[in-house]
Amino acid sequence: MRSFHVTLVLLALGFSQAALATPDSELGRHHEDAAALPSAAAASKRYQAFVADLSEINVAIVGVKGMVCDFCARGIEKAFKKDKFVRKVDVDLANGQVLVAYSLDKMIDQREISQKILANGQNVTAVAIVKI
Amino acid sequence: MFALELAARPISYSGGSTVMAFSNNMQDSVYYHYSPNHRLSLGVEAVNNKYTDQNYTYWRATYLLNRKNSQHSQRNVYLEAGISSQGSNQGFASVHYDWETRRWFSGFGVKRVSDHATDYSETFFKVGIAPYLGEYGDLHTWLLLKRKRDTRLEHWLTYPVLRFFKGNFFMEIGYKSEIEWDTHLMFRF
Numbered sequence: 581m582r583s584f585h586v587t588l589v590l591l592a593l594g595f596s597q598a599a600l601a602t603p604d605s606e607l608g609r610h611h612e613d614a615a616a617l618p619s620a621a622a623a624s625k626r627y628q629a630f631v632a633d634l635s636e637i638n639v640a641i642v643g644v645k646g647m648v649c650d651f652c653a654r655g656i657e658k659a660f661k662k663d664k665f666v667r668k669v670d671v672d673l674a675n676g677q678v679l680v681a682y683s684l685d686k687m688i689d690q691r692e693i694s695q696k697i698l699a700n701g702q703n704v705t706a707v708a709i710v711k712i
Numbered sequence: 713m714f715a716l717e718l719a720a721r722p723i724s725y726s727g728g729s730t731v732m733a734f735s736n737n738m739q740d741s742v743y744y745h746y747s748p749n750h751r752l753s754l755g756v757e758a759v760n761n762k763y764t765d766q767n768y769t770y771w772r773a774t775y776l777l778n779r780k781n782s783q784h785s786q787r788n789v790y791l792e793a794g795i796s797s798q799g800s801n802q803g804f805a806s807v808h809y810d811w812e813t814r815r816w817f818s819g820f821g822v823k824r825v826s827d828h829a830t831d832y833s834e835t836f837f838k839v840g841i842a843p844y845l846g847e848y849g850d851l852h853t854w855l856l857l858k859r860k861r862d863t864r865l866e867h868w869l870t871y872p873v874l875r876f877f878k879g880n881f882f883m884e885i886g887y888k889s890e891i892e893w894d895t896h897l898m899f900r901f
Contacts, residue, residue: 646781655725671848699726701750
């Protein structure tokens with residue numbers, strides 16, 4: 581199991597994002613409240629798979645509202661992949677979550693992330709940054 | 713004639729372009745639009761009107777009047793207008809609404825057309841279900857039922873529509889014996 585240093589920043593917009601608004605220790609290890617938060621475990625498995633082949637990166641875990649359609653979410657992946665510092669993107673429709681792996685050279689700007697999501701027509705509910 | 717109800721996804725992401733092709737027993741058309749932002753698309757549609765045996769162009773604009781994003785759904789209200797290359801007194805205006813989750817879809821629209829041969833209006837309702845929930849990147853399938861009225865036909869038509877999309881490709885196919893095949897292809901880039 582990797583050890584993570586966590587910087588958790590929330591853009592609280594009034595909507596609970598259980599998998600995101602929890603510290604790193606709960607992203608993949610502690611789910612005492614998993615029954616009440618069914619999306620958390622699934623999101624965590626996906627997160628572990630996402631970072632499995634990555635190192636020396638920052639991962640932005642982005643909660644997104646309105647991301648209900650694959651075809652409508654295409655612009656999110658395209659927008660982030662235009663950034664030369666982005667190494668990998670994952671779109672999780674079921675949990676309304678986007679994972680973005682940035683090289684450590686990138687100073688992650690949460691407003692930039694929110695703007696990219698908004699430019700595709702969805703809204704960000706929360707952003708967590710995890711350094712690996 | 714049936715372009716309105718099949719014109720799903722009328723606005724792309726900021727900076728995105730979309731090419732659509734429509735074909736049915738009344739007309740064939742190819743439509744390109746560009747979205748400078750997520751609320752607006754501007755485009756041009758080349759139309760081969762089989763009903764009037766004319767070719768013309770629509771300069772089109774679509775505006776996202778309202779969108780509500782929730783964790784598991786999205787609701788949209790769009791306004792659309794088009795002006796024909798054959799005169800500013802010929803064109804169309806429409807409003808349409810849709811609401812969808814990953815499982816369910818519903819849509820409604822009204823379109824008023826001042827055509828080259830006659831003025832008419834269209835109204836449609838559409839409901840659909842996704843028989844399975846695909847992951848991002850999978851082939852997605854929707855089963856839809858459409859009910860529509862065209863004032864030139866004097867009665868409502870109800871027929872099934874299949875929708876498929878994968879990646880940047882989108883396709884809808886509807887069939888009704890009175891209108892035969894009704895197809896809509898879309899590619900976004």
